[in-house]
Amino acid sequence: MTTRREFLKTGVGGALLLNIAACTSQPVGDRRAVVLAALIPVFLEGALPASGEARSELITRTIDGVGKAISGLSLATQKEIEELFDLLSFAPTRIIAAGIWSAWPEATPEAIGKFLESWRHSRFDLLKSGYAALHDLIFGAWYARPDTWAAIDYPGPPKVE
Amino acid sequence: MLDPFREGLASGWKHVDASGLAADQTYEADVVIVGSGAGGGVTAELLAASGLDVIIVEEGPLKTSSDFKMLESEAYPALYQDSASRQTADKAIKILQGRCVGGSTTVNWTSSFRTPPATLQWWQTAHGLKNLSVEAMAPWFAAMEQRLHVGLWPLPPNENNAALARGAAQLGIPVAVIPRNVKMCWNLGYCGLGCPTNAKQSMLLTTIPAALTRGATLISRLRAEKLEFSRNKAVAIEGLALKPDGLRTSGIRVSLRARHFVLSGGGINTPALLMRSRAADPHGHLGKRTFLHPTLVSAALFDKPIRAYAGAPQSVYSDHFLTQAAVDGPLGFKLEVPPLHPVLFSTTLHGWGEAHARLMREFANSQTVLALVRDGFNPESRGGHVRLRDDGSPLLDYPLNDTFWEAARRALLAMAEIQFAGGARWVTPVHEAAVGYQSWAEAKQGIANLPLAPLRCRVVSAHVMGGCAMADAPERGVVSDEGRHFQIENLSIHDGSLFPTSIGANPQLSIYGLVARNASLLAAALAGKPRPAIP
Numbered sequence: 003m004t005t006r007r008e009f010l011k012t013g014v015g016g017a018l019l020l021n022i023a024a025c026t027s028q029p030v031g032d033r034r035a036v037v038l039a040a041l042i043p044v045f046l047e048g049a050l051p052a053s054g055e056a057r058s059e060l061i062t063r064t065i066d067g068v069g070k071a072i073s074g075l076s077l078a079t080q081k082e083i084e085e086l087f088d089l090l091s092f093a094p095t096r097i098i099a100a101g102i103w104s105a106w107p108e109a110t111p112e113a114i115g116k117f118l119e120s121w122r123h124s125r126f127d128l129l130k131s132g133y134a135a136l137h138d139l140i141f142g143a144w145y146a147r148p149d150t151w152a153a154i155d156y157p158g159p160p161k162v163e
Numbered sequence: 164m165l166d167p168f169r170e171g172l173a174s175g176w177k178h179v180d181a182s183g184l185a186a187d188q189t190y191e192a193d194v195v196i197v198g199s200g201a202g203g204g205v206t207a208e209l210l211a212a213s214g215l216d217v218i219i220v221e222e223g224p225l226k227t228s229s230d231f232k233m234l235e236s237e238a239y240p241a242l243y244q245d246s247a248s249r250q251t252a253d254k255a256i257k258i259l260q261g262r263c264v265g266g267s268t269t270v271n272w273t274s275s276f277r278t279p280p281a282t283l284q285w286w287q288t289a290h291g292l293k294n295l296s297v298e299a300m301a302p303w304f305a306a307m308e309q310r311l312h313v314g315l316w317p318l319p320p321n322e323n324n325a326a327l328a329r330g331a332a333q334l335g336i337p338v339a340v341i342p343r344n345v346k347m348c349w350n351l352g353y354c355g356l357g358c359p360t361n362a363k364q365s366m367l368l369t370t371i372p373a374a375l376t377r378g379a380t381l382i383s384r385l386r387a388e389k390l391e392f393s394r395n396k397a398v399a400i401e402g403l404a405l406k407p408d409g410l411r412t413s414g415i416r417v418s419l420r421a422r423h424f425v426l427s428g429g430g431i432n433t434p435a436l437l438m439r440s441r442a443a444d445p446h447g448h449l450g451k452r453t454f455l456h457p458t459l460v461s462a463a464l465f466d467k468p469i470r471a472y473a474g475a476p477q478s479v480y481s482d483h484f485l486t487q488a489a490v491d492g493p494l495g496f497k498l499e500v501p502p503l504h505p506v507l508f509s510t511t512l513h514g515w516g517e518a519h520a521r522l523m524r525e526f527a528n529s530q531t532v533l534a535l536v537r538d539g540f541n542p543e544s545r546g547g548h549v550r551l552r553d554d555g556s557p558l559l560d561y562p563l564n565d566t567f568w569e570a571a572r573r574a575l576l577a578m579a580e581i582q583f584a585g586g587a588r589w590v591t592p593v594h595e596a597a598v599g600y601q602s603w604a605e606a607k608q609g610i611a612n613l614p615l616a617p618l619r620c621r622v623v624s625a626h627v628m629g630g631c632a633m634a635d636a637p638e639r640g641v642v643s644d645e646g647r648h649f650q651i652e653n654l655s656i657h658d659g660s661l662f663p664t665s666i667g668a669n670p671q672l673s674i675y676g677l678v679a680r681n682a683s684l685l686a687a688a689l690a691g692k693p694r695p696a697i698p
């Protein structure tokens with residue numbers, strides 16, 4: 003709730019649009035998955051294999067990992083995260099706030115990279131914190147998985163008997 | 164591997180997991196303690212030792228050494244507030260705080276410092292806490308050091324700590340060895356995910372078992388929602404049972420009645436409980452002046468393996484930059500290092516895509532230094548304040564002002580210089596606009612021009628202090644130096660929220676020592692016999 007009000011103060015969006023954004027019929031998990039499927043390959047460039055079957059499988063696992071991480075957050079934080087994904091899912095707010103003109107599956111990595119940098123260095127705290135939330139959720143979900151550790155030369159926890 | 168807590172449960176300790184309750188309950192005891200961390204644990208042991216009937220309430224789950232698998236994916240959601248993602252209202256500061264039986268003592272990195280003399284002297288002169296002299300407090304710290312096996316870490320530091328020591332020595336900056344509360348420590352490096360070998364002398368392994376052995380009752384996954392008052396006395400706490408997910412309430416209510424109540428929920432949750440209860444606060448101090456030791460992070464790459472995930476996480480520190488000015492002058496900072504694990508490091512590190520992946524590929528060669536800024540002494544360093552969301556959950560506002568950023572820049576410079584002197588080939592402040600530097604000369608110029616602002620420069624905290632400050636009179640604080648509430652006669656506060664400023668050191672031993680003193684006084688008063696000896 004605060005998120006929306008504060009967002010209004012930034013002058014970027016409008017209350018009406020944001021309320022509509024939250025009222026689409028698609029389940030929240032599906033809306034989120036569409037956005038994440040586009041963002042994950044950009045955040046994880048250099049960590050994800052560049053092509054092949056493993057790539058899409060790993061993207062799916064990371065989407066699931068983000069979902070699991072969100073479900074462990076306090077209810078108040080979960081609500082804020084849901085609002086962030088509502089904002090990114092709904093076409094009008096996606097265009098206004100993220101500058102992504104095409105639907106997520108068609109958005110180019112260049113356009114997504116530009117969006118990430120625009121939020122990361124935005125003059126609005128809300129957009130900066132939105133970028134930070136995406137950053138933490140995606141990297142957290144990726145590096146929580148033991149199959150990502152060999153690439154960073156991390157042996158995992160020692161054996162304790 | 165033994166699990167002494169599970170053995171205790173098997174021998175008949177009283178533990179109720181409130182998420183398993185099927186009907187509303189009422190419990191009655193001499194004393195109800197809310198929270199099972201440093202304050203609640205010490206209080207429970209000393210009150211139980213005086214023969215008092217004690218109930219300990221914990222919102223988090225009971226997890227014991229057999230549950231501790233050294234995996235971030237399991238430990239953060241199970242053991243930390245908000246899955247280790249608790250943040251200030253503007254999201255500019257991430258706060259690591261425990262939420263499990265044992266509280267933050269279950270997940271801290273074991274650094275055990277007495278309250279620095281400069282801090283106690285400031286409390287005596289600026290906050291009127293005349294009784295809390297270095298001499299008067301020394302026996303309490305000594306007793307708790309003995310109780311919790313605090314001693315200087317005897318093994319060589321791991322490379323992460325050694326790099327701090329080496330760089331500082333090159334520059335003539337004094338460092339010292341950190342005292343740790345461990346016994347037969349395996350030197351694994353996973354303290355932050357729960358100690359799997361029962362070496363860490365946390366509340367989970369020491370005071371809470373002692374209280375349970377003497378007949379105390381532990382109720383986990385129960386949220387203390389509200390205190391009920393009758394005139395100037397507390398009569399009950401209304402508890403809401405959580406579901407097994409630990410997040411949602413189940414609808415089951417637990418009423419806790421007692422002669423005396425002790426709040427030990429820590430520096431955010433204790434003031435929030437009092438605010439939800441609309442407790443008397445005639446002078447408006449409740450939830451104000453909350454301090455965090457807001458902490459800056461400097462990451463470096465070395466040519467050789469650092470393996471910051473292995474070995475005692477914190478064994479070297481420097482107080483050099485705490486002593487460069489008067490305690491209430493430009494803010495000083497303490498230097499330490501953090502352990503690095505993949506989730507903690509990758510989420511802290513700025514950037515995305517190939518730039519981030521490149522740094523992560525050098526994870527094993529990464530070394531990181533922390534500067535913990537001492538807040539609450541300079542008149543411009545007023546900390547934050549706790550407020551409530553619409554759902555009653557707490558939110559901390561902590562504005563980062565110019566006085567802080569001036570110290571932050573000095574800290575980022577000092578850390579980079581030490582890292583280069585210690586052999587780093589590349590150093591970056593953790594900051595969204597920092598690109599990293601190849602030499603100290605380059606870093607010196609770059610950091611001098613870095614725009615320092617919230618959500619640009621990474622600021623983290625693992626120490627929440629203040630919000631129910633001790634004072635010499637009701638006009639100046641919430642409780643007396645004995646932790647007794649000024650308006651509510653049968654209510655005490657025994658946790659980090661007591662502190663009128665930050666500590667200027669990792670706070671666990673400060674809480675242990677002060678609470679040992681105050682719980683002993685309380686035990687004597689309630690039991691009507693001499694103060695119990697600390698075991």
